[in-house]
Amino acid sequence: xxxxxxxxxxxxxxxxxxxxxxxxxxxxxxxxxxxxxxxxxxxxxxxxxxxxxxxxxxxxxxxxxxxxxxxxxxxxxxxxxxxxxxxxxxxxxxxxxxxxxxxxxxxxxxxxxxxxxxxxxxxxxxxxxxxxxxxxxxxxxxxxxxxxxxxxxxxxxxxxxxxxxxxxxxxxxxxxx
Amino acid sequence: xxxxxxxxxxxxxxxxxxxxxxxxxxxxxxxxxxxxxxxxxxxxxxxxxxxxxxxxxxxxxxxxxxxxxxxxxxxxxxxxxxxxxxxxxxxxxxxxxxxxxxxxxxxxxxxxxxxxxxxxxxxxxxxxxxxxxxxxxxxxxxxxxxxxxxxxxxxxxxxxxxxxxxxxxxxxxxxxxxxxxxxxxxxxxxxxxxxxxxxxxxxxxxxxxxxxxxxxxxxxxxxxxxxxxxxxxx
Amino acid sequence: xxxxxxxxxxxxxxxxxxxxxxxxxxxxxxxxxxxxxxxxxxxxxxxxxxxxxxxxxxxxxxxxxxxxxxxxxxxxxxxxxxxxxxxxxxxxxxxxxxxxxxxxxxxxxxxxxxxxxxxxxxxxxxxxxxxxxxxxxxxxxxxxxxxxxxxxxxxxxxxxxxxxxxxxxxxxxxxxxxxxxxxxxxxxxxxxxxxxxxxxxxxxxxxxxxxxxxxxxxxxxxxxxxxxxxxxxxxxxxxxxxxxxxxxxxxxxxxxxxxxxxxxxxxxxxxxxxxxxxxxxxxxxxxxxxxxxxxxxxxxxxxxxxxxxxxxxxxxxxxxxxxxxxxxxxxxxxxxxxxxxxxxxxxxxxxxxxxxxxxxxxxxxxxxxxxxxxxxxxxxxxxxxxxxxxxxxxxxxxxxxxxxxxxxxxxxxxxxxxxxxxxxxxxxxxxxxxxxxxxxxxxxxxxxxxxxxxxxxxxxxxxxxxxxxxxxxxxxxxxxxxxx
Numbered sequence: 104x105x106x107x108x109x110x111x112x113x114x115x116x117x118x119x120x121x122x123x124x125x126x127x128x129x130x131x132x133x134x135x136x137x138x139x140x141x142x143x144x145x146x147x148x149x150x151x152x153x154x155x156x157x158x159x160x161x162x163x164x165x166x167x168x169x170x171x172x173x174x175x176x177x178x179x180x181x182x183x184x185x186x187x188x189x190x191x192x193x194x195x196x197x198x199x200x201x202x203x204x205x206x207x208x209x210x211x212x213x214x215x216x217x218x219x220x221x222x223x224x225x226x227x228x229x230x231x232x233x234x235x236x237x238x239x240x241x242x243x244x245x246x247x248x249x250x251x252x253x254x255x256x257x258x259x260x261x262x263x264x265x266x267x268x269x270x271x272x273x274x275x276x277x278x279x280x
Numbered sequence: 281x282x283x284x285x286x287x288x289x290x291x292x293x294x295x296x297x298x299x300x301x302x303x304x305x306x307x308x309x310x311x312x313x314x315x316x317x318x319x320x321x322x323x324x325x326x327x328x329x330x331x332x333x334x335x336x337x338x339x340x341x342x343x344x345x346x347x348x349x350x351x352x353x354x355x356x357x358x359x360x361x362x363x364x365x366x367x368x369x370x371x372x373x374x375x376x377x378x379x380x381x382x383x384x385x386x387x388x389x390x391x392x393x394x395x396x397x398x399x400x401x402x403x404x405x406x407x408x409x410x411x412x413x414x415x416x417x418x419x420x421x422x423x424x425x426x427x428x429x430x431x432x433x434x435x436x437x438x439x440x441x442x443x444x445x446x447x448x449x450x451x452x453x454x455x456x457x458x459x460x461x462x463x464x465x466x467x468x469x470x471x472x473x474x475x476x477x478x479x480x481x482x483x484x485x486x487x488x489x490x491x492x493x494x495x496x497x498x499x500x501x502x503x504x505x506x507x508x509x510x511x512x513x514x
Numbered sequence: 515x516x517x518x519x520x521x522x523x524x525x526x527x528x529x530x531x532x533x534x535x536x537x538x539x540x541x542x543x544x545x546x547x548x549x550x551x552x553x554x555x556x557x558x559x560x561x562x563x564x565x566x567x568x569x570x571x572x573x574x575x576x577x578x579x580x581x582x583x584x585x586x587x588x589x590x591x592x593x594x595x596x597x598x599x600x601x602x603x604x605x606x607x608x609x610x611x612x613x614x615x616x617x618x619x620x621x622x623x624x625x626x627x628x629x630x631x632x633x634x635x636x637x638x639x640x641x642x643x644x645x646x647x648x649x650x651x652x653x654x655x656x657x658x659x660x661x662x663x664x665x666x667x668x669x670x671x672x673x674x675x676x677x678x679x680x681x682x683x684x685x686x687x688x689x690x691x692x693x694x695x696x697x698x699x700x701x702x703x704x705x706x707x708x709x710x711x712x713x714x715x716x717x718x719x720x721x722x723x724x725x726x727x728x729x730x731x732x733x734x735x736x737x738x739x740x741x742x743x744x745x746x747x748x749x750x751x752x753x754x755x756x757x758x759x760x761x762x763x764x765x766x767x768x769x770x771x772x773x774x775x776x777x778x779x780x781x782x783x784x785x786x787x788x789x790x791x792x793x794x795x796x797x798x799x800x801x802x803x804x805x806x807x808x809x810x811x812x813x814x815x816x817x818x819x820x821x822x823x824x825x826x827x828x829x830x831x832x833x834x835x836x837x838x839x840x841x842x843x844x845x846x847x848x849x850x851x852x853x854x855x856x857x858x859x860x861x862x863x864x865x866x867x868x869x870x871x872x873x874x875x876x877x878x879x880x881x882x883x884x885x886x887x888x889x890x891x892x893x894x895x896x897x898x899x900x901x902x903x904x905x906x907x908x909x910x911x912x913x914x915x916x917x918x919x920x921x922x923x924x925x926x927x928x929x930x931x932x933x934x935x936x937x938x939x940x941x942x943x944x945x946x947x948x949x950x951x952x953x954x955x956x957x958x959x960x961x962x963x964x965x966x967x968x969x970x971x972x973x974x975x976x977x978x979x980x981x982x983x984x985x986x987x988x989x990x991x992x993x994x995x996x997x998x
Contacts, residue, residue: 107575143849148684150679151694154682157689158689176795178795180691183690183692183693185693187693188578189577189578189580189693190791190795191579191792191794193793193795194690194793195797205573215669216665216669217666217669217798218660218662218665218666219797219801221798221884223887223918224373224958225371225373225887225913225914226915226916226962228915228957231882232801232881232935233800233815234815235882237882245952245957245958246955246956247821248814248817250823253867262945270670270681270689272665272690273678274669274671274673274682274817275669276671276679277672277678302784304597304782304784305597306589306784308590309867311586312586312657312789312791313790314790316796326889328889329888330888331917332892332913334892335576339891339894339897340897341632341909341911341912343911350801355750371910371912373913439629440990442903444899444900445900445901445902449902449903449907451966451970455967472897
């Protein structure tokens with residue numbers, strides 16, 4: 104491409120004439136316009152990266168709904184949604200009530216590649232259907248390829264309810280707080 | 281010319297109409313349904329029960345469900361309770377969503393109804409000991425055991441030729457509930473050759489008291505494990 | 515009348531001559547071979563994909579709350595919707611297969627060598643576009659596999675050092691897999707990648723016309739920068755034939771056959787999916803990618819965990835860079851595969867590796883069978899004649915989910931060893947240790963089993979030796995003469 108363009112453009116630019124000036128001015132204007140155009144386009148496409156207010160406190164329901172020494176599936180509506188998200192904004196998580204006020208809330212996503220781990224209360228293990236990651240009831244890695252234990256949500260007990268800080272898909276780059 | 285167009289039209293129409301009977305056309309039965317919407321007894325049983333209770337309710341490691349005597353012995357509420365909440369202290373897990381399982385109330389009802397329909401085939405039981413009853417007396421139980429059970433299970437329940445393996449092994453007794461022992465004595469396990477209450481020996485059916493007594497005698501053989509005791513270490 | 519209209523058009527457009535010239539451009543007699551039809555076939559299938567894709571877009575609802583329903587509508591309600599979906603889905607498979615065959619043929623025949631480096635480079639872009647269309651297309655088939663496939667993509671992206679979390683959000687278009695994510699992939703699948711695809715197809719074809727179709731490689735005929743162009747020119751002028759109809763007739767036959775095969779396949783196999791509703795709250799799901807990414811899925815299971823992040827992030831970059839670099843690494847020299855043994859070995863190894871990984875991926879022996887514990891009965895032979903305690907052990911093998919990873923009688927999980935001959939490998943003490951402490955990729959069950967349960971499991975497992983094999987014994991015991 105360049106080779107084809109060279110013989111044409113070089114003499115035109117070399118002449119210190121009005122035509123060359125106009126050509127340069129045109130190129131400059133177009134460069135500026137391109138930047139002006141690119142800023143909103145890129146800003147639009149990259150906007151998910153810049154927003155930080157994804158996470159907020161969400162109630163998972165009454166404390167009594169979670170029996171002691173048991174792990175239960177809880178489903179919450181993601182705080183950031185669009186009207187057309189449908190069911191994809193219903194996010195599940197595993198709630199372990201060790202005893203009394205001691206809770207652990209695990210993300211559903213395996214720490215290996217994000218598949219949904221399933222709780223088996225009989226053996227007290229979480230198993231992942233994708234690559235065989237296994238975790239103990241406290242979320243610690245038991246076997247398989249996961250690089251760490253299950254992601255855990257920060258949580259608090261308030262007004263007789265269990266609250267978690269949630270709003271984004273946990274990954275190794277941004278595990279839950 | 282016109283007749284060619286006509287033939288072509290007929291061909292096209294029949295081709296398009298024929299498309300609907302092609303093998304690749306998705307059948308209504310292929311329509312994906314969410315696990316909580318599964319309504320077929322066969323599928324629910326095969327996915328949730330067959331593992332322990334056997335492919336058709338027989339020859340499983342756990343209790344035989346396809347046994348007319350057993351089905352006549354238990355009532356719907358009991359079956360529903362067992363499936364929903366499991367049996368504490370045994371390997372029977374809880375399947376209801378309310379108890380941490382994956383089945384809905386409707387699905388458990390389908391399981392109960394399906395079992396009744398398929399396997400509750402016999403006439404109602406006449407003078408069988410009831411499913412549940414008052415506790416028995418271990419002392420009398422020892423006599424009943426010696427008379428009715430020992431011929432197969434050995435004088436101390438240590439096992440015999442017809443029934444190998446101890447039934448008084450502390451580990452075994454730790455894993456079964458009194459109710460499971462009672463159910464087993466009354467309804468038997470026809471698939472594995474264990475008689476029901478009428479067969480100890482045949483012609484001398486056990487009374488409700490006798491059954492309770494034997495259960496009490498077996499329960500008295502239970503030991504509390506102190507720490508981790510792995511009995512068969514060699 | 516048609517001729518007149520054609521002449522009128524040509525008078526206005528003035529492209530007739532160049533089209534005629536392109537059609538009649540001479541090709542080496544040797545290259546009008548059945549081996550040279552795969553590029554044209556890929557192109558033809560791509561055009562079909564455009565047509566069926568446009569058809570689907572008239573019904574498909576590209577929003578997260580409706581996409582899955584609209585797929586079911588296509589399958590069950592829209593007249594012939596299932597057929598168009600089948601054509602599009604299988605067309606995608608056909609196109610990937612044809613692209614791979616085309617690539618293998620070009621590689622084996624040394625067609626990427628001087629002066630056709632740029633043609634190859636454009637071809638690699640087209641391969642990547644095809645795979646990109648396949649992946650984004652799998653996302654548009656918005657079902658459980660699509661949802662969790664996006665989860666896998668996000669998890670891989672999230673491993674990027676420092677900026678992982680931000681990359682994930684750009685890919686997903688937000689903090690979670692939801693409406694924005696589907697819209698992004700819809701844009702990629704329908705606008706962005708097809709535009710790139712068309713641009714590079716034009717470039718690819720332009721280069722093929724400009725540089726001429728590669729001649730059949732002859733062992734010993736060496737490509738040299740100084741002489742090749744003249745040699746090629748001599749070849750096509752002295753021993754060439756016009757592309758149309760001499761080479762085109764084989765292309766036409768092959769295209770016809772491929773399209774017919776595609777239509778028949780679609781009619782018999784039907785549409786691909788969708789499977790369950792993309793509702794993350796339904797966790798009873800076993801996500802699997804479509805076959806063209808299954809080999810990556812397998813690789814992620816088999817790579818040593820400590821290499822994984824590094825290889826996931828650098829592997830694709832290196833592989834793609836290598837593909838681009840091939841004509842610049844070996845741009846001259848022998849073209850014939852008969853004189854390029856290492857290239858043949860490389861190609862065969864690559865395809866074999868991918869093939870084996872796909873095969874492994876189809877039954878994923880590393881994954882627990884999530885339903886095996888409650889859905890796969892204990893073999894009847896292992897139930898008959900067992901003592902009460904052993905039977906309790908058999909129940910526990912099921913109830914404690916051992917069966918999810920261990921098979922009995924060939925059924926159950928394959929993650930751990932089959933239990934049918936455990937007693938020939940482990941003494942009772944070793945069985946106890948293995949159960950309690952785990953190890954070798956088995957979780958420790960110490961906290962979740964009572965002593966009675968362990969005793970029952972050991973009692974059952976002790977019976978697990980085929981009749982003619984003696985049970986294992988401890989090495990510290992004095993040897994006893996076998997009794998058989």
